[in-house]
Amino acid sequence: MKVVTGVIGNDIHVVANRLMDLSLNARGYEVFNLGVNTYLEEFFDAAVETGADILLISSLNGEAEGWSREVKMLKAGYQSLDNLIMMIGGNLSVGSGNAEDIIPRYKNYGFDLVCHQVDLNTGLDMLDSYLQEHRPS
Amino acid sequence: MTANDNRLLIDIGSTYFKVSSKDHIEQHFRDFNKRILDDLMQKCGKTVQAFAPENIHICSSANGGLSSLIIGLTHSYSLKYATNIAYNAGINIIDSIIFQDIEDYSIPSDLVDVVIVVGGIDSNGNLFDTRLDTYLSKVNYSNVVYVGNATDAQALSARIERLTVLPNIIDNRLHIVEEHLKDYLTNLYQQDIEGKEDIKHLYDITGNQIYSTPYIVSQSLPSIHGKFSVTDPFILLDIGGATTDVHYSKDLISDNIVTEQGHDRIVFKKLGVYKSRQSLIFTAENNEYAYELLMHLKVTENIYNEHSEKATKILMQLAIFLVLCKMSHYRPMYVTLRLLTMNSIVFTGGITKVLTEDDIKDVVAFFYRKILNSDHKPATVLDTNYDIWTLGAATLVSQASHAAVDHAGSGVTTNSPGAVNSHSGAQEQSTCP
Numbered sequence A: 001m002k003v004v005t006g007v008i009g010n011d012i013h014v015v016a017n018r019l020m021d022l023s024l025n026a027r028g029y030e031v032f033n034l035g036v037n038t039y040l041e042e043f044f045d046a047a048v049e050t051g052a053d054i055l056l057i058s059s060l061n062g063e064a065e066g067w068s069r070e071v072k073m074l075k076a077g078y079q080s081l082d083n084l085i086m087m088i089g090g091n092l093s094v095g096s097g098n099a100e101d102i103i104p105r106y107k108n109y110g111f112d113l114v115c116h117q118v119d120l121n122t123g124l125d126m127l128d129s130y131l132q133e134h135r136p137s
Numbered sequence B: 001m002t003a004n005d006n007r008l009l010i011d012i013g014s015t016y017f018k019v020s021s022k023d024h025i026e027q028h029f030r031d032f033n034k035r036i037l038d039d040l041m042q043k044c045g046k047t048v049q050a051f052a053p054e055n056i057h058i059c060s061s062a063n064g065g066l067s068s069l070i071i072g073l074t075h076s077y078s079l080k081y082a083t084n085i086a087y088n089a090g091i092n093i094i095d096s097i098i099f100q101d102i103e104d105y106s107i108p109s110d111l112v113d114v115v116i117v118v119g120g121i122d123s124n125g126n127l128f129d130t131r132l133d134t135y136l137s138k139v140n141y142s143n144v145v146y147v148g149n150a151t152d153a154q155a156l157s158a159r160i161e162r163l164t165v166l167p168n169i170i171d172n173r174l175h176i177v178e179e180h181l182k183d184y185l186t187n188l189y190q191q192d193i194e195g196k197e198d199i200k201h202l203y204d205i206t207g208n209q210i211y212s213t214p215y216i217v218s219q220s221l222p223s224i225h226g227k228f229s230v231t232d233p234f235i236l237l238d239i240g241g242a243t244t245d246v247h248y249s250k251d252l253i254s255d256n257i258v259t260e261q262g263h264d265r266i267v268f269k270k271l272g273v274y275k276s277r278q279s280l281i282f283t284a285e286n287n288e289y290a291y292e293l294l295m296h297l298k299v300t301e302n303i304y305n306e307h308s309e310k311a312t313k314i315l316m317q318l319a320i321f322l323v324l325c326k327m328s329h330y331r332p333m334y335v336t337l338r339l340l341t342m343n344s345i346v347f348t349g350g351i352t353k354v355l356t357e358d359d360i361k362d363v364v365a366f367f368y369r370k371i372l373n374s375d376h377k378p379a380t381v382l383d384t385n386y387d388i389w390t391l392g393a394a395t396l397v398s399q400a401s402h403a404a405v406d407h408a409g410s411g412v413t414t415n416s417p418g419a420v421n422s423h424s425g426a427q428e429q430s431t432c433p
Helices: A014-026 A040-050 A064-068 A071-075 A099-109 A120-134 B036-049 B075-088 B099-104 B130-138 B150-159 B179-195 B197-204 B213-226 B277-285 B290-296 B301-305 B309-326 B357-370 B387-410
Strands: A002-007 A030-033 A054-059 A085-090 A113-116 B008-012 B016-020 B025-029 B056-060 B067-072 B092-098 B112-117 B141-146 B163-165 B234-239 B244-249 B263-268 B344-348 B379-382
Touching: A002 A014, A002 A040, A014 A030, A014 A054, A014 A120, A040 A054, A040 A071, A040 B075, A054 A064, A064 A085, A064 A099, A085 A120, A099 A113, A113 A120, B008 B036, B008 B197, B008 B387, B016 B036, B016 B387, B025 B036, B036 B197, B056 B197, B056 B213, B056 B387, B067 B075, B067 B099, B075 B092, B075 B179, B075 B263, B092 B099, B099 B130, B112 B179, B130 B150, B141 B150, B141 B179, B150 B163, B179 B197, B213 B234, B213 B244, B213 B263, B213 B387, B234 B309, B244 B309, B277 B301, B277 B309, B290 B301, B290 B309, B290 B357, B301 B309, B309 B357, B344 B387, B357 B379
Parallel strands: A002 A030, A002 A054, A054 A085, A085 A113, B008 B056, B067 B092, B067 B112, B112 B141, B141 B163, B234 B344, B344 B379
Antiparallel strands: B008 B016, B016 B025, B234 B244, B244 B263
8 A cells, every 4th residue: 555654744754754764664654755844735735746546644743733633734735645545643732732633634634544642653554444444355 | 250140030920030140130120011021031132142041040920829739638747847848948838738627628719730749657558548639629629749758659549630749748757758849849839930921031031940939038048147247046038019028947836746957937928018908908917916007007907008119118127027926825816936035037028129227127126126025126227238149149040050060071961950859750851941
């Protein structure tokens, strides 16, 4: 399966991004890593160009929420992304915040999978489970 | 005496032609009632006849370059990459189309020299359905080239007549692959120049390839520091009679395009002070700050209707301002330059014959103050003697000489650098008559 991933906005947490890339590759995904400092439109455009199945956005500096508010509106402009699985992970709030509040909020923004302050392998296990449930091969 | 000392360099512009030899450089206003060759020989016949054809090197921008229409899948990748390659090959872009919305776009009324279709990495396919065929059937074009995913190439070749297929410009890591499309477009441009009736006759006086002027200027950029006090990053503005060319350091853009070259080029086709005068005035009338600039320059909009030295001067100042606006966040276009980090602006072309350094500095300062709210003052460098063009032409001549020596030794014949490709497989090698 093809995954487009990267760090959203003006966020330069490159180590986390590299770990994501390695872990996804190790699990057999075909990874298109856009790296740090990636804007939302570039994520969607990359999904179109690659024919990606999954878009996995990461964020550590707290910018995610501002960008995520535009996800539904922007994604609606693309005719070929209806089946794209949307996932986001990292530190999804500025300051303190709990998962019970944050996860429904991000799902409302248009994400299928939301991992707030969850370790990488647990998050990718969630993705595997989601795929087994929704896209059994 | 170096090999370059014995060369005559000629640049045919849309308004002027320039002739440069070791000792001097001369510039003449073109007589549009005459063929270029006749005009040139009448005004500079003695100079031209003093050189053997193999020592005369000519470049031209007089035909304004080729026009292209780009059809791609996304702004961030396919359209952006194709646009970048086209501009660097000296091609003008009349429109960019997102394929999914192709039915909403109008059909260009003019003949399009080349349509570029691009999109998808090679492992992604079936992206271009029959809407592409329907659209193309309504467009009046001379060439169509496909540089998208490999999966769709065969089907499109069967459906679209005279389709040239080249390797994908997007690799499997979503990086740009410039080589093949750039060579193809450079070839087309060269063939266009050679095919122009007016330009053809110039081969009577030269035994060398005639190049496009933007290509010549781009050759000078890596060694520009040896000739001028230019601090990186910089932009070079060539404001001419018909078009304005901007060559800029890639340090001035934040981009997902990774290439080896240090400079890119963009062209504003209808921004000039002679042939494109009306278009320039139209652009100025639609810029809310242009009126303030006119006030700052102590003239009114009546200057647009005047044909005097003063009017030309004001139009040139306007042209500088409008180009900077187009490259800034104020009028975002294909690229937005980080103009606050720019250290030098180099001016070349006819503008340096009309404006003084103070005239230019005044407009640049006005732009920074009004549009960027800054007192930033990049150094202004004027190429008053066409040294940049001479440098580029001399660089090219020197490269060609070395290549000829190398290949003579190896028994291989090839083209001059950058003129025509031999490896894209799409075009035959073009040769001088």
